[in-house]
Amino acid sequence: MNDMRIADRAVDTHGIRIKASAVQVYYGESHAIKDVSVDILDKAVTAFIGPSGCGKSTFLRTLNRMNDTIPICKVQGSILLDGENIYDKRVDPVQLRAKVGMVFQKPNPFPKSIYDNVAYGPRIHGLTRSKAELDGIVESSLRKAALWNEVKDRLHAPGTGLSGGQQQRLCIARAVATSPEVLLMDEPCSALDPIATAQVEELIDELRSNFSVVIVTHSMQQAARVSQKTAFFHLGNLVEYGETSQIFTNPKDPRTESYITGRIG
Amino acid sequence: MQDSHIVSSFDRDLEGVQAQVMKMGGLVEKALLDAAEALELRDEALAGKVRAADQAIDGLEEMIQTECARIIAQRAPTASDLRTVLTVMRLATALERSGDYAKNLAKRSLVLMGMAPVGTATGTVRRMAKLVVQQMSDALDAYIARDAVRAREIRARDQEIDQMYSGLFRQLLTYMLEDPRTITACMHLHFIAKNIERVGDHATGIAEQVIYLVEGELPSDDRPKHDAVSESI
Numbered sequence: 069m070n071d072m073r074i075a076d077r078a079v080d081t082h083g084i085r086i087k088a089s090a091v092q093v094y095y096g097e098s099h100a101i102k103d104v105s106v107d108i109l110d111k112a113v114t115a116f117i118g119p120s121g122c123g124k125s126t127f128l129r130t131l132n133r134m135n136d137t138i139p140i141c142k143v144q145g146s147i148l149l150d151g152e153n154i155y156d157k158r159v160d161p162v163q164l165r166a167k168v169g170m171v172f173q174k175p176n177p178f179p180k181s182i183y184d185n186v187a188y189g190p191r192i193h194g195l196t197r198s199k200a201e202l203d204g205i206v207e208s209s210l211r212k213a214a215l216w217n218e219v220k221d222r223l224h225a226p227g228t229g230l231s232g233g234q235q236q237r238l239c240i241a242r243a244v245a246t247s248p249e250v251l252l253m254d255e256p257c258s259a260l261d262p263i264a265t266a267q268v269e270e271l272i273d274e275l276r277s278n279f280s281v282v283i284v285t286h287s288m289q290q291a292a293r294v295s296q297k298t299a300f301f302h303l304g305n306l307v308e309y310g311e312t313s314q315i316f317t318n319p320k321d322p323r324t325e326s327y328i329t330g331r332i333g
Numbered sequence: 334m335q336d337s338h339i340v341s342s343f344d345r346d347l348e349g350v351q352a353q354v355m356k357m358g359g360l361v362e363k364a365l366l367d368a369a370e371a372l373e374l375r376d377e378a379l380a381g382k383v384r385a386a387d388q389a390i391d392g393l394e395e396m397i398q399t400e401c402a403r404i405i406a407q408r409a410p411t412a413s414d415l416r417t418v419l420t421v422m423r424l425a426t427a428l429e430r431s432g433d434y435a436k437n438l439a440k441r442s443l444v445l446m447g448m449a450p451v452g453t454a455t456g457t458v459r460r461m462a463k464l465v466v467q468q469m470s471d472a473l474d475a476y477i478a479r480d481a482v483r484a485r486e487i488r489a490r491d492q493e494i495d496q497m498y499s500g501l502f503r504q505l506l507t508y509m510l511e512d513p514r515t516i517t518a519c520m521h522l523h524f525i526a527k528n529i530e531r532v533g534d535h536a537t538g539i540a541e542q543v544i545y546l547v548e549g550e551l552p553s554d555d556r557p558k559h560d561a562v563s564e565s566i
Contacts, residue, residue: 289409316411318549328411330338 085110085250085280086131091145093126093135100126102304103145108250108297113272113281115291115312118301119327124284127301128252131282132168133161149250166193169243173255175235177227177242182219185227185238186210189246205245212278213241214271233264240271244279251275253283257290269294288328292316300324343408350400350421357393357428358473360386362466364435365532369462372442372525373455380446383439390432397425413546420546424476427535431469434528438462441521448518451508454501458522461497461529468494468536475543484543487536488552494533501526 086108093101101123108114108131116124126135133154135141147154154164166189177185186206189195196202206223210216215237219230227238236256243251253272257265272294275281285291291298291312298315300308300323308315308324319325326332338344364383371380401422404410410418445455468487475483505519505526545551 288411292411317415319412325412329414330340330343331336332339 082110082112084108085150087146087148087151088127088131089146089148091127091130091143091147093123093130093144094142095138096140100304101130104301104306105145106299106306106309108280108282110280111276111278112297113276113283113295114297114299115295116282116284116299116301117286117288117291117327118307119332120286122301123304124299124301125254127306128254128282128284131250131252132165132170134165134170136161163193166246167248168250168252169246169248170252170254171236171239171243171256174259175232175239177230177235177238179226179228181224182210182227182230182238183223186241186245189242193246195246209241209245210238212244212275213237214267214274215241231264233260233267236260236264236268237271240268240275244275248279250280250282253281255284255286258286265290288316300327302327343414346400346404346408347414347417350397350404351417353393353397353400354421354424354428355473355477357390357397357425357432358469360390360393361428361432361435362470364390364432365438365462365466365469365529368435368438368442369459369529371439372445373459375442375446377443377446380439380443384436387432387436390429394425394429394432398422401425416546416549420476420542423542424473424539427538431532431535434532437528438525441525445518445521449515451515451518451522452504454505454508454519454522457497457501457504458525458529461494461501461526464494464497465529465533465536468533469539472536472539472543475540476546479543479547481544481547484540484547485552487540488544491533491537494530498526498530 084107088108089105091101091104092099104123104127116128118124129135130143130147131154135143143155149164149168152159154168178188180188183206186209187202190202190205196205207216207220210219215234218234219225219238227235230238236259240251240256256272257268260268269290272281272283276296283291283294295312298310298312299306300315300319300321302323308319308321310320315324316328319328323332364386367379368383370376371383401418404418408414468490471487472484475481475487502523505523508515509519541551
């Protein structure tokens with residue numbers, strides 16, 4: 069039926085960006101992620117859903133080694149980004165995070181100007197040679213984040229002076245400024261109103277033409293709206309992973325069914 | 334999977350529309366049986382009752398569609414809940430059409446009462462109607478039981494109705510060739526038979542919806558077809 073799809077939701081034409089195999093995560097004694105294997109596609113939005121404490125955020129954080137900052141956290145298994153193990157000793161986590169950007173639940177702009185917020189990453193990674201080049205990156209990043217028109221006349225005003233939705237888009241602009249390959253989003257809309265949420269969702273859909281986007285969300289409707297692939301986590305297990313349309317109309321696992329229809333929390 | 338939602342009013346919403354659609358099914362079955370009886374026994378009063386009763390069926394259909402739209406808007410159902418709502422909507426549409434056919438049958442039987450009877454056709458029509466109502470009621474039972482196996486059996490059984498229709502078609506053709514004065518009556522009887530055959534198709538459609546509801550996909554295999562009409566034309 070692939071040739072009969074009505075909307076352009078086809079994802080099976082793209083390659084694999086991240087290949088996670090048999091990933092285990094422990095926080096001290098507690099086994100937080102149990103043997104999770106998943107292929108994250110390029111140029112597609114993948115949503116992680118599941119009840120609180122199911123491990124979806126933990127797993128998201130393994131994808132750019134954010135868990136390194138937690139001393140009792142231990143990660144096993146392999147996570148390949150473009151075929152290279154990101155947990156290899158030779159990999160610099162700072163460089164890795166430039167390639168795998170992250171946007172958090174609460175907008176967290178630096179207490180700097182809008183311009184400096186976006187320019188920060190390219191500056192510390194030495195991505196530009198001239199002021200003009202940096203200006204170019206700031207503008208294109210703000211454009212990609214659909215924020216340019218709203219802030220172009222006040223680039224040197226503090227980023228913290230923007231509205232919540234604008235701040236979140238500023239954080240997205242900051243994340244895309246280092247030209248990442250993957251963008252991780254941990255509940256990027258949960259602190260936003262419905263209009264700002266719609267703007268960010270529209271943005272996510274546009275970002276997918278350039279990046280591989282992975283989003284953790286508590287809103288099942290948001291997962292249904294923005295993603296092409298959905299993974300359902302429960303008690304540290306990856307219960308089901310498939311095309312979003314299939315997960316929401318005809319899930320195969322009874323636990324997925326119970327969760328998305330609101331029968332278990 | 335647990336049976337009930339965390340939000341219990343969601344369960345009440347779903348149970349509500351499903352109860353309405355079953356009520357609709359009961360009314361449609363009665364309308365078809367009554368209309369066929371009125372035709373065979375030339376019972377004018379009964380035919381009139383069938384015509385009047387269609388309003389209730391139409392009213393129920395509208396109520397179900399409105400309620401389903403509200404559930405979609407307010408509850409955003411997913412997975413089996415979504416399939417339940419979609420199935421209820423399609424069932425309501427199929428039953429409303431079937432109700433219209435029953436009403437049309439009653440209307441035509443009132444016309445036929447003013448003419449000389451033609452052979453044994455009305456008896457055959459009534460047998461056909463009984464068979465179709467059985468199909469319909471089995472399909473609705475399979476729906477309530479969420480029984481895809483039974484739904485497949487019902488789907489395969491539609492052949493019998495098609496064969497009865499083909500037989501009646503040939504019979505009416507013979508009457509008309511023998512005595513052109515029966516043409517008007519035979520044409521009415523033919524439309525009646527054709528409409529009952531269509532109700533059979535709606536019953537098959539309901540059985541297919543049950544398969545969709547349970548398995549998440551409509552059956553893709555073609556069901557057995559035996560159509561002698563094309564040969565006799």
